[in-house]
Amino acid sequence: MQVKEIMTRGVECANPDTTVKEAARKMRDLGVGPLPICDNDRLVGLVTDRDIVIRAVAEGKDPSATRVRDVMTPEIVWCFEDQDVCEVADLMKEKQIRRIAVVNRDKRLVGIVSLGDLAVDTHDENLAGATLEAVSEPA
Numbered sequence: 001m002q003v004k005e006i007m008t009r010g011v012e013c014a015n016p017d018t019t020v021k022e023a024a025r026k027m028r029d030l031g032v033g034p035l036p037i038c039d040n041d042r043l044v045g046l047v048t049d050r051d052i053v054i055r056a057v058a059e060g061k062d063p064s065a066t067r068v069r070d071v072m073t074p075e076i077v078w079c080f081e082d083q084d085v086c087e088v089a090d091l092m093k094e095k096q097i098r099r100i101a102v103v104n105r106d107k108r109l110v111g112i113v114s115l116g117d118l119a120v121d122t123h124d125e126n127l128a129g130a131t132l133e134a135v136s137e138p139a
Helices: 020-030 049-057 085-095 115-121 125-136
Strands: 034-039 042-048 078-080 099-103 109-114
Touching: 020 034, 020 049, 034 109, 042 049, 042 099, 078 085, 085 099, 085 115, 109 115
Parallel strands: 078 099
Antiparallel strands: 034 042, 099 109
8 A cells, every 4th residue: 555545635834934823823724733844845844833832932932933944843754655654654663753744756745644544544453553652662
């Protein structure tokens, strides 16, 4: 099974110059925790609700003036849409992450695959369970 068969499509991005406040509102409106950051249709990072809390709010930064580029995680882990789901599950285990950005062969963002996608869409309880266990282990 390929990642494109289980990934979440229609992922919206924010620009690196978007303010933290605008990004948080977009997350709220979309009902998501992670928000990919794209510059001219190229994936350059990912900001999560946790990034905003830890790197902006807890540091006392003004959410109306702070840019996403200053709080995002730039070292993003990604996979190709035509990769095998088992390979991507192994990558999630290795990196201990719960979601991975999905790009096409032109390296344009086309989706996100999460632990939930593995659990619900693969119907492989062993794959999802083993991945969750590895991701949840203390680093």
